[in-house]
Amino acid sequence: MTEASTSTTDAQSEHPVRARHERFAGPVFSVVTDEVRMPGGDYVSRDYVVHVGAVGAVAIDDQERVVLVQQYRHPVGARLWELPAGLMDVEGEDLVAAAARELAEEADLSAKRWEMLVDVHTTPGASTEVIRLFLARDLSPLATELRFKRENEEADLVTRMVPLDEAVAMALRGEITNAAALVGLLAAARLRDQGWPAGQPLDTPLPRPPIAPVSPH
Numbered sequence: 001m002t003e004a005s006t007s008t009t010d011a012q013s014e015h016p017v018r019a020r021h022e023r024f025a026g027p028v029f030s031v032v033t034d035e036v037r038m039p040g041g042d043y044v045s046r047d048y049v050v051h052v053g054a055v056g057a058v059a060i061d062d063q064e065r066v067v068l069v070q071q072y073r074h075p076v077g078a079r080l081w082e083l084p085a086g087l088m089d090v091e092g093e094d095l096v097a098a099a100a101r102e103l104a105e106e107a108d109l110s111a112k113r114w115e116m117l118v119d120v121h122t123t124p125g126a127s128t129e130v131i132r133l134f135l136a137r138d139l140s141p142l143a144t145e146l147r148f149k150r151e152n153e154e155a156d157l158v159t160r161m162v163p164l165d166e167a168v169a170m171a172l173r174g175e176i177t178n179a180a181a182l183v184g185l186l187a188a189a190r191l192r193d194q195g196w197p198a199g200q201p202l203d204t205p206l207p208r209p210p211i212a213p214v215s216p217h
Contacts, residue, residue: 015036015037015038016036016037017034017035017036017037017214018035018037018043018214019034019035019214020032020033020034020035020214021033021034023047027089028051028052028087028089029049029050029051029052029127029129030049030050031047031048031049031050032047032048032050033045033046033047034046034048047126048126048127048128049123049126049127049128049129050127050128051127051128051129052087052088052089053087053088053128053129053130053131053132053206053208054085054086054087054088054129054130054131054132054180055085055086055088055095055098055099055102055131055132055133055134056082056083056084056085056086056099056102056131056132056133056134056180056181056184057083057084057085057099057100057102057103057111057133057134057135057136058083058117058133058134058135058136058184058185058187058188059083059084059103059107059109059111059136059137059139060135060136060137060139060164060188061139061161062138062139063163064163064164064192065161065162065163065164066161066162066163066164066167066185066188067083067084067103067107067109067139067159067160067161068081068082068083068159068160068161068162068167068176068181069081069082069083069084069106069107069157069158069159069160070082070157070158070160071156071157071158072156079158080176080177080178081170081175081176081178081181082176082178082180082181083133083178083180083181083184083185084099084102084103084105084106084107085099085102085106085131085180086098086101086102086105086106095132095134095202095206096114096134096202099114099132099134099136100114100136103136104142104146104147106157106159107159108141108142108147108159109139109140109141109142110139110140110142111136111137111138111139111140112137112138112140113136113137113138114134114135114136114137114202115134115135115137115198115199115202116132116134116135116199116200116201116202116204117133117134117135117184117187117188117191117199118133118183118184118187119131119132119133119206119207120132120133120179120180120183120184121207122179122180123179128208130206130207130208131180132206133180133183133184133187134202135188135191135199164185164188164189164192165189167185168185168186168189171185171186
């Protein structure tokens with residue numbers, strides 16, 4: 001019988017990898033197959049996506065309204081309500097700066113106050129993707145000349161300011177299914193109910209260790 005862990009934090013585990021096979025390589029993600037040793041000693045194949053990661057903003061104004069954006073997501077063939085968010089795809093870019101860039105590009109807003117809110121492993125059974133969500137406060141509209149020209153999926157993007165409680169209700173009614181949005185909205189509502197306590201440091205390391213090295217034969 002396996003002894004139950006009493007820890008409330010995620011634990012790193014060592015499962016040696018004897019071989020890795022790259023199936024696809026692209027600018028945002030690659031797909032690999034690892035031959036991984038399981039606790040019983042057998043090796044099994046595990047396919048997964050190696051993802052660059054993302055950042056997002058839970059942007060709340062002085063009326064406790066949160067910014068939601070709706071855009072088309074081709075893999076699920078639907079327009080989803082989400083938070084302003086985007087890829088960590090600019091080399092060396094500070095994560096807060098990346099979140100501020102996404103807030104500007106998708107919502108035409110800037111924020112004076114940024115706090116680290118929460119990290120989300122979006123699909124840990126199939127992807128290394130982690131998204132860092134920031135709480136953005138003291139919002140201001142961008143000047144017209146500074147606004148981003150949206151293209152492709154963002155060309156018909158819809159932006160809406162929604163009372164935080166209503167956004168949580170949307171989530172609980174199944175009207176919001178994006179994982180990062182669900183986590184971010186519920187986390188923000190919890191902090192609001194606690195009187196907005198200080199969050200984690202902005203430079204908190206991402207919970208994304210390097211992918212397992214391939215063990216020498």
